[in-house]
Structures are given as structure tokens and as C-alpha cells.
Amino acid sequence: MASQIISLSSIATPNNGVDLDEIMQQKAEHQGCGTSGGSGKASCGTGAGQGDLAPEIWEKVKNHPCYSEEAHHHYARMHVAVAPACNIQCNYCNRKYDCANESRPGVVSEKLTPEQAAKKVLAVASTIPQMTVLGVAGPGDPLANPEKTFKTFELISKTAPDIKLCLSTNGLALPDHVDTIAGFNVDHVTITINMVDADVGAQIYPWIYYKNKRYKGREAAQILTDRQMQGLEMLTERGILCKVNSVMIPGINDHHLVEVNRAVKSRGAFLHNIMPLISAPEHGTVFGLNGQRGPTAQELKSLQDSCEGEMNMMRHCRQCRADAVGLLGEDRSAEFTTEAVMAMDVEYDLESRKAYQSLVEQERQATADAKRAELETLAGEQSDVKILIAVATKGSGRVNEHFGHATEFQIYEASASGAKFVGHRRVDLYCQGGYGEEEALESTVIRAINDCTAVFVAKIGGCPKASLEAAGIDAVDRYAFEYIEQSVIAYYRDYLDNIRSGAIVHGQRGDAEIRQGAYVAA
Amino acid sequence: MAFKIVSSQCTSCSACEPECPNMAISEKNGTFVIDPAKCTECINYFDEPQCVAVCPVDDTCIIDNNYPRYVA
Ligand code: SF4
Ligand code: SF4
Ligand code: SF4
Numbered sequence: 001m002a003s004q005i006i007s008l009s010s011i012a013t014p015n016n017g018v019d020l021d022e023i024m025q026q027k028a029e030h031q032g033c034g035t036s037g038g039s040g041k042a043s044c045g046t047g048a049g050q051g052d053l054a055p056e057i058w059e060k061v062k063n064h065p066c067y068s069e070e071a072h073h074h075y076a077r078m079h080v081a082v083a084p085a086c087n088i089q090c091n092y093c094n095r096k097y098d099c100a101n102e103s104r105p106g107v108v109s110e111k112l113t114p115e116q117a118a119k120k121v122l123a124v125a126s127t128i129p130q131m132t133v134l135g136v137a138g139p140g141d142p143l144a145n146p147e148k149t150f151k152t153f154e155l156i157s158k159t160a161p162d163i164k165l166c167l168s169t170n171g172l173a174l175p176d177h178v179d180t181i182a183g184f185n186v187d188h189v190t191i192t193i194n195m196v197d198a199d200v201g202a203q204i205y206p207w208i209y210y211k212n213k214r215y216k217g218r219e220a221a222q223i224l225t226d227r228q229m230q231g232l233e234m235l236t237e238r239g240i241l242c243k244v245n246s247v248m249i250p251g252i253n254d255h256h257l258v259e260v261n262r263a264v265k266s267r268g269a270f271l272h273n274i275m276p277l278i279s280a281p282e283h284g285t286v287f288g289l290n291g292q293r294g295p296t297a298q299e300l301k302s303l304q305d306s307c308e309g310e311m312n313m314m315r316h317c318r319q320c321r322a323d324a325v326g327l328l329g330e331d332r333s334a335e336f337t338t339e340a341v342m343a344m345d346v347e348y349d350l351e352s353r354k355a356y357q358s359l360v361e362q363e364r365q366a367t368a369d370a371k372r373a374e375l376e377t378l379a380g381e382q383s384d385v386k387i388l389i390a391v392a393t394k395g396s397g398r399v400n401e402h403f404g405h406a407t408e409f410q411i412y413e414a415s416a417s418g419a420k421f422v423g424h425r426r427v428d429l430y431c432q433g434g435y436g437e438e439e440a441l442e443s444t445v446i447r448a449i450n451d452c453t454a455v456f457v458a459k460i461g462g463c464p465k466a467s468l469e470a471a472g473i474d475a476v477d478r479y480a481f482e483y484i485e486q487s488v489i490a491y492y493r494d495y496l497d498n499i500r501s502g503a504i505v506h507g508q509r510g511d512a513e514i515r516q517g518a519y520v521a522a
Numbered sequence: 523m524a525f526k527i528v529s530s531q532c533t534s535c536s537a538c539e540p541e542c543p544n545m546a547i548s549e550k551n552g553t554f555v556i557d558p559a560k561c562t563e564c565i566n567y568f569d570e571p572q573c574v575a576v577c578p579v580d581d582t583c584i585i586d587n588n589y590p591r592y593v594a
Contacts, residue, residue, distance in 0.1 A: 085537035089578055111534075140535055212541070212568050214575040 077133040078124050080117035082148045086140035087172050088208040088224065091286035092247060092277060111139075114148055118155035125160055130357060135166045137190075143173035146180070153184045162350060164188065168245070172208060172224055174231030182238045189235055190243045190273075191228055195253055196263045198222040203252050206286070229267060236268030243271040248295050248303060249287070250277070261307040272307060276300050297451060298511040301422060367397040371419070371485040378489060381416040383496055385506055387453040388413055390425065390473075391484050399479045399487055403460035409449055412484065414492035419485040425449055446471045451509045453495070456487060472509070524558035525571055526586035531579050538573040538583065547573060558589050 112120065125131050134156060136142040142149040153165050167181070168190035181189065195201040201221025208220040215223060235242050244264045246257050253260070261272055277294040279287045286292075295303075390409035392401035408426045412419050425448040446468065449455060454474035458481060465475040479487035498504045524546075527538075532553040539547045539554060544567075546560035556573070564571045573583040 084533075084535045085540075085576075086535065086578060087537070087576070140537065144537065209537075209576045212572060212575070214570065 076128055076131040077135060078121065078131055079135045079137045080112055080120060080152060081139050082112050082114055082117050082152050083136055083142045083145035084111055084140050085144045086170075087144040087210070088141070088170050088220075089206050090170075091204055091206065091292075092249070092279060092288075094284040094288075114151035114155055117152045118159060121156050121163065122159060125163060131163075132357070133164045133166060133188075135168065137168045141170050141173070142167045143169045143177050146173070146177060150180055150184065153186065157184060162354075166190065168192065169231075170224075171228035171231050172210060173227075175227055175234055178231065178234040178238065178240075181235070182240060186240065188241050188243065190245055191232060192245045192247070193225075193228050193232075193260055193264060194247050194249070195221065195256060196225050196229070196260050197256060198225065200253050200256050201225060204249065229263070232264060232267045232269060241270045242268065243273060244269045245273045245275060247277050248274050248300060250293060250295050250299065252292075254295065254299070254303060257303060258307060274300065274304055274307065296511050297423070297425070304422075363397075367483050367485070370483045371489070374486040374489040375418050377493060378416060378418065381496070383416050385496060385499065386413060386415040387492065387495065387506075388422070388451050388509070389488050389491065390449040390452040390455040391488075392455070392457045393484060397484055398481055399456045399484055400458050400481050403455070403457040403464055403475070406457070409452075409455065410484070411449075411452065412488045414488050414495075419488035419492070446473070449473065451511055453509060454491060456484070456491075524561035524586050524589050525556050525563060525573060525583050526558070527554055527556055527573070528582050528584060529553045529555070531582040533579060535578060537576045537578065541572040541576050543567040543572065556583075556586075558586060563591075 121134055136149050136152060149167065156163060156165065165184060165186045166188035167186060169192070171191045171193065174189075174191065194204050198218045198221040201224060202217045205221055205224060207214050207216045208224055209215075210220075210223055210227075232242055232244075242264075244260075246253070246260055248254055248257060257274060264272060277287065277292065279285065279292055279294050281288050281291075389412045391399055391412060392403055392406040393399060393410055394401045406427065408424050410421065411423045411425060413422045427445050427448050450471070450473075452473060454476050455468065456476050456479050458477065460475050460477055468475045476491065479491070495504070495506075499506050527547075534549070534553050536549070536554065539549070542556075542561075543564060544560045544562055546557045547554055548557070549555075571583065577583050
């Protein structure tokens, strides 16, 4: 059992008696002190801790990997693909294939009945005790399949009452289902909102199906935006947390998203997640075929930065598939095929899940403490130097992945105000094109992290290290298995010292590429 | 007369099934099919055939010329 647990090798040994009281005590203190990143506004989700969140909201988000940037290093989620039908068409989606933009596997992938889905949830929850969230996100729109979606919720809330339920929708049918959603204690809903202006919308949505009629163009987009805004208001009135996802489509809605940000904030959205358009001809989507490009890493970051003063921005979204399983940034769905799940003999042990999760809490507390201690060493620092650092990690907030095994790098921004998680770059897809290892490294990994000054790894070979250095990226293994944020701050401090002593010259790095493709099981 | 589903194009998304006012659509061997005996082309129910309106793949729900047009 223990060997199956995700990347928690670094955690305290499970047999050193867990003192729940002590953990609760630590948690209470932790909540009291608001360990926000130091840069004022928490960067993504709830940033480093409770910060300025109300206690009842903190309670809802603290173990939710999609809502709390900090939790996403520690807690896992799963999606079940019970909802194949959709009621709108988006130009970035071809329903025949995996949709990279909206957590959607192609309809050819496995579909689950609500009963199969419930069994799968139990199987995963028993294998991965830090799985705390179940989402229905597709493959179509959960609310275009209300019976299947709500039946799934009903079954799971009976058998696994500690699991949080969430769903994500395009919003068209949302106002009709808000009361049912509230009735199932669903406390998180994600709405994909790409526009609040029908002229912009007409370029994104060719049609919608609403009240037994197909609408097109401006008219369709106007109905969609009205329904989305109404649904958002109804949810926030009932105290249900809403995250808004927006797909950034350069030339169509990139500037407009600032307006979307304002509109959703004023209606009480809790978090805004701006995601890059993922588009390639082989996806067979309208945007893929007409050559619509996605944003570069810098374009995305600067839009996220410009919305950040307004509200919480989420930067850790992996645009995962509707059948993804595991920590964000990994996908273990291949272990849990319908066949495998139906053959499993599952026992749902609430107590052992709780005990395990309290160990996770300890680890999480230690991470926050280490960061705070390190941050103190930067007190009084005035420099306006900012650098990006790529980190190879398997989770738990530590530098614990081998350079050669990393399928993604987490990106941190280091500045005088501390370490801030600003995104992630996926690299595994680049290696599938039949490149030799050497070429894959030079042409792909470096392109993906080209804007970074350094890359932190648990281990790295001599050859890749030399190639990285040639590209001006410092390959650093001296923080192996240390806490990420603490290490980022320590590196930054040394970096400033080296600038001052003249040992290095600080220069601007270039832009980087964003990977094309959703998370798929390897 | 009736509509039919071009099975090579159907994604099996199931969207059409609940929209049909005559319950003419069902799943068979992984794709969806229309029972021509039940399909009324949505005449007397809606202005447009519902399966056509909701289907995400163009030209997948089409008129089946093997049957005469439906007369209400
Ligand atoms: S809402 Fe989702 S499933 Fe429906 S067309 Fe858009 S991307 Fe595809
Ligand atoms: S045309 Fe109307 S009645 Fe005929 S199959 Fe389609 S939805 Fe059903
Ligand atoms: S809506 Fe179209 S693609 Fe979906 S099941 Fe019906 S015929 Fe097939």
C-alpha cells in the first residue's frame, strides 16, 4: 500500500505516532498568521496560506488542488468521464478527439456509467489517500447530461462522504440546475467564460443548442453570456465557490479578458484561471485548422499579471483531462481503467484516509515554516531584480525529480519579496516525436524553460548540464530534496550577492513556448 | 419518412438521444441509431429536427431517402 502512494517518499515515516491534537494546534496557528507570499496579494488560488480569506472559504479550499496553489503540491483530484453530450460548439474543440482546452478526452475514450464512476472513485480513494476532490468535467458538458452527473454525485456522496464534489460547465444550462447543485453540497463550480461581448463570442462559438433550437452567431453568444452571468450570480448568492476559466485566444479575446475579469469579479467569482489556447492542425478544430495560434509564455504571464491586482489568479491549472487521476501535473488514469476497477475489491477506509491526510498536513506545515524562515533573510532587501526558476518536482513541495524524468517544470518567480509560483511548463510531449535524447533536450526542454535563469533538479547528468549552461540556464542540484520555495529564496539571495560582487551579470532572458496538448495517460 | 444517423460520423456523444420527442433514438453497438418507424422529423413538436440541432458533427443526422416524407 505505502509504495503505491504518490510521491510522498519524502514525508515523515507513517509509523511515528500521529498526534492529531498537535496537528490541529499547528493548523490553528498556521491559519492565524496568514503566510501570504510576501508580495501582498496571494498569487494563485489561495497562495501560500489562508491569507486574507474568510475562515469558511479557507475551509472549503484548503485541500482543493485546483483552488489552492499550495494544496496542489499535496492533494490529488480525479475526474470521471460520465457526461459525453454537449450543448454548444466551441471553435477550439473537435468533439471527436481529445479536447486539450477543456479537460476533455475525446468521445472515443472510455465513457463511464454513474455506477462505474462511483466504483472508480472508491478504488482511487483507497489507493491514493490524498485524493480529496472528485470532479465531473466532461467529456461534454456535465449539465447537458444532468441525470448522469447528478446520479454520480448521489452515489458518491453516500459511499464516500468526505470527498468534495465539483463540476465544470460552459454555463449555458447552469441557471436551471443551481438548486440541484446546492442540494448535493457541491461547493465548487468552474464556469468557462471566454467573453462578455457577443461580437467577441461570435468568433469563438459557431452555435449553441438552447430551448430546442440551434442559435448561431451574435445571437448565440448573447444567450450564452447572459446565461453564464446569471448562473454565476445564482451560485455566489448561495455561497458556492466559483472559479472562472478563460481560454486566451490571441487576436480574439486576449485584451477582452481584462473586461471578463472585471465582470466575473463583480459577480463574486472567487478565482480566475486564464489558460493558453492549445491549438494545432492535428486537433482538427476550427482554430487548429485556420492557424489560430496560442499565446507565448510571456503573453500569458503578462495578461495574468495585469488581472492580478483585481482578484486571485490561478496559475497552476494543468488543463487536465476529464478522466485525469492524481496530483495536478501527473495522470495515473491508466492504472484505473474500467476493467481494472471493476475487478478491484475495494474497501473504503475513512479512518486511514484521515490519518494519512494529517501526515500530509504536517508536511505542508513544515514547508510553510521553512519558507517563512528563509524569507526573513530577505528582510530589508530593496533589489528590483526578478528571475524565473524552473523546478523539477514530483510533488510535496520539494525539489525531488531527476532532470531526465521530469515531464513538467514548475516555474517560480524570485524577487525581493520572496518566491512566487507563476506557472508550469510541460515537456514530455516534446520527447514523443522520436527525437534522440540529446535533441529532445536542446530543441525542446530548453525552449520550454528558456525564460528561466536556473533549473533546480534532484539530479542531472553532465551532458544535459553542459547544454543547459550553454543556453545560459544554471543547472542546480545542490537543493536536492529540499523545499522548493525555501531553495528559490536561498538561490535568489546568492544570485544578488554574486551580482554585487561582480561574479555574474544579470541579463534579461527570452520568451518560452507553451506545450501543445492536454495531459494524457502515458 | 425519417432521419438517419451516419454511423461512421457519429461520436456517440448521446446528445441527441434525450432530445428526440418520439424516443426514436437509441444506442446500438456503440453508436446511435434512429428508429424510422418512430421518427416524425419533429413535425408538430419543434421547428427544426432536434437531433440535427444538437449534433456536434455536421451532416451526421440526415434525411433517409429510403422512406417517404412524413405527413402529419
Ligand atoms: S463546452 Fe467543452 S465539450 Fe462543449 S464544445 Fe466547448 S470545449 Fe467542447
Ligand atoms: S428528427 Fe426529431 S423525431 Fe426524428 S429522430 Fe430526430 S429528434 Fe427524433
Ligand atoms: S448527437 Fe450526433 S454525434 Fe452525438 S450521438 Fe447523436 S448522432 Fe451521434
